[in-house]
Amino acid sequence: MAGIINPWASHQYKDYAKLRDEFGIEEFSFDLPDAPPIFRRGVIFGHRGFNRVYRAILNRERFSVLTGLMPSGRMHLGHKMVIDQVLYYQKMGGDITIAVADIEAYGARNVPLDAAKDLALREYVRNYIALGLDPGRARVYFQSRRKAVTDLAYILGKRTNLSEVLGIYGFEPSVNMAHLFAPLVQIGDILHVQLDEYGGMRPTVVPVGVDQDPHIRLTREVARRARTYSVKKTEEGVGVFVKSGDAEALLVRARRHLEGRFSEFDINIPYGALYVKDASSLEEVEEIILRADREENPYAFYLPASTYHRFMTGLTGGKMSSSDENSAIFLSDSPEMARKKVMRALTGGGQTVQEHREKGGNPDVCAVYELYVYHLERDDERLREIYDSCRRGERLCGGCKKEAANLLESLLRDIQEKAAAVDDAVMREFVEM
Ligand code: TRP
Numbered sequence: 001m002a003g004i005i006n007p008w009a010s011h012q013y014k015d016y017a018k019l020r021d022e023f024g025i026e027e028f029s030f031d032l033p034d035a036p037p038i039f040r041r042g043v044i045f046g047h048r049g050f051n052r053v054y055r056a057i058l059n060r061e062r063f064s065v066l067t068g069l070m071p072s073g074r075m076h077l078g079h080k081m082v083i084d085q086v087l088y089y090q091k092m093g094g095d096i097t098i099a100v101a102d103i104e105a106y107g108a109r110n111v112p113l114d115a116a117k118d119l120a121l122r123e124y125v126r127n128y129i130a131l132g133l134d135p136g137r138a139r140v141y142f143q144s145r146r147k148a149v150t151d152l153a154y155i156l157g158k159r160t161n162l163s164e165v166l167g168i169y170g171f172e173p174s175v176n177m178a179h180l181f182a183p184l185v186q187i188g189d190i191l192h193v194q195l196d197e198y199g200g201m202r203p204t205v206v207p208v209g210v211d212q213d214p215h216i217r218l219t220r221e222v223a224r225r226a227r228t229y230s231v232k233k234t235e236e237g238v239g240v241f242v243k244s245g246d247a248e249a250l251l252v253r254a255r256r257h258l259e260g261r262f263s264e265f266d267i268n269i270p271y272g273a274l275y276v277k278d279a280s281s282l283e284e285v286e287e288i289i290l291r292a293d294r295e296e297n298p299y300a301f302y303l304p305a306s307t308y309h310r311f312m313t314g315l316t317g318g319k320m321s322s323s324d325e326n327s328a329i330f331l332s333d334s335p336e337m338a339r340k341k342v343m344r345a346l347t348g349g350g351q352t353v354q355e356h357r358e359k360g361g362n363p364d365v366c367a368v369y370e371l372y373v374y375h376l377e378r379d380d381e382r383l384r385e386i387y388d389s390c391r392r393g394e395r396l397c398g399g400c401k402k403e404a405a406n407l408l409e410s411l412l413r414d415i416q417e418k419a420a421a422v423d424d425a426v427m428r429e430f431v432e433m
C-alpha cells in the first residue's frame with residue numbers, strides 16, 4: 001500500500017533516502033563526540049527532532065533515552081545494534097529506559113505474557129548487561145506492569161481518533177482491539193518517562209528501525225495536541241497562542257515565564273495571543289512556554305526525538321529476522337553455528353572466482369560486508385580497504401567470510417562469557433517486575 005509504513009509487516013526496505021523524503025524524515029548527519037561507527041556510516045540514516053538531544057549531549061544537559069523491544073523471538077545482531085546506540089547515550093550521560101512490549105506482542109503476535117517475560121529476561125536483558133549496559137543507570141520494564149504507561153495510553157487516546165489511526169496503520173476492521181490499542185501503549189511508553197515520577201520533562205530520544213516511524217509521528221502529534229499553548233512565527237515576532245481555557249490567566253503566566261529573557265510583549269486576550277516582539281528563535285520561546293505549561297499540565301512534554309537505523313540484511317538475502325533461523329546471527333548461537341551461517345551466506349561476489357576477479361564484487365549488496373560495517377570493523381580505514389579491494393576483485397568471498405567468521409566468533413564468545421556471569425540479583429535490580 002502506498003504512503004503507509006506498516007510496523008508489523010516484515011520486509012526489507014531498499015531505498016532509505018526515498019523513504020526519508022517521502023515521510024519527511026530528516027537526514028542524520030550529526031557529528032557526535034566519541035560515537036560508535038554506525039553513527040557515521042549511514043547506518044543511522046534519519047531522525048526527527050534530534051537537534052535538541054544533540055544540544056543536550058554537547059552541553060551535558062539531562063536527556064533521556066527510551067526504546068522498546070518486541071519479545072517475540074531471539075536476540076540477534078540487528079537488536080544488538082540498538083543496544084550499541086543505547087550504550088553510547090548512557091556513556092554520554094543519558095538515562096536509559098527499555099520497554100518490553102509484552103502487550104503489543106500479545107495483541108499483534110499472540111505471545112502469552114508469561115512467555116514474553118521469560119524470553120525477555122533470558123534472551124534480552126541478560127545480554128544487555130553482557131554488552132555493557134550499566135544496570136545502575138538503566139531500567140527495563142514490562143508494558144503490562146507499569147500502570148503509568150497504560151494510564152497515559154488511555155488519557156492521550158483522547159488526542160487522536162479511530163479514523164486517524166486507521167489512516168496511519170491501514171488496519172482492517174477485523175483487527176483485534178489489543179492490537180489496535182498497541183500504538184497508544186507505545187505512546188505511553190515514549191512519553192511516560194517525562195512524567196514527574198519518572199524524571200520529569202526533558203529531551204528524549206527514541207532509537208528505532210524506520211518501521212517504527214508511524215508510531216513516532218503519531219506520538220509527536222499527540223504530544224503537540226496535549227499542549228495548552230501553540231507557538232508560531234508571526235509578523236509581530238514569535239506568537240504564543242492559547243488553545244483552550246482561561247486565556248487571560250494562561251497568557252499572563254506565559255508572559256511571566258518569558259520576562260526574564262524577553263521584554264517586548266503585546267498581549268491580545270480576545271485573540272488568545274501573546275506576541276514576543278523581541279524574540280527571533282521559535283525554539284527558545286517554545287521551550288520556555290513548555291515549562292510554563294507544565295506548571296498546571298502534567299501532559300506537557302518535549303516532543304520525543306527519534307533516530308532511524310537501517311535494517312541488517314539477512315544472511316539469506318531478505319531482512320535479518322528472528323523468524324528465519326538462517327537469516328540471523330543470534331547472540332546465543334554457538335560460535336560454530338555462527339561460522340556455518342556466515343560461510344553459507346549470500347554475498348555480493350561474482351558467480352565464479354574468475355568473474356569476481358575480473359568484474360569485482362559488490363559490497364553494497366553483501367550481507368557479509370554489512371557484518372563488518374555494523375559490528376566487526378571499528379576502524380574506518382580498514383573498512384574502506386575491505387570495500388575497495390572487494391570492488392577491485394582482489395578480495396575473494398571465501399577468505400572474506402573466514403575473516404568475518406573469526407571476528408564474529410570472538411565477539412560471540414566474549415558476549416556469551418559475560419552473559420553467563422550475569423548475576424540474578426543484578427537482573428532483578430535492572431528489571432522492574
Ligand atoms: N513496537 C516496537 C517493535 O515492534 C516495540 C516498542 C514498544 C517500542 N514500545 C516502544 C520501540 C517504544 C520503541 C519505543 O519493536
Ligand code: SF4
Pocket residue numbers: 347348349350361362363366367368369390391395396397398400401
Ligand atoms: Fe562480500 Fe567480501 Fe565477497 Fe566482497 S569479498 S562480495 S565483501 S563477501
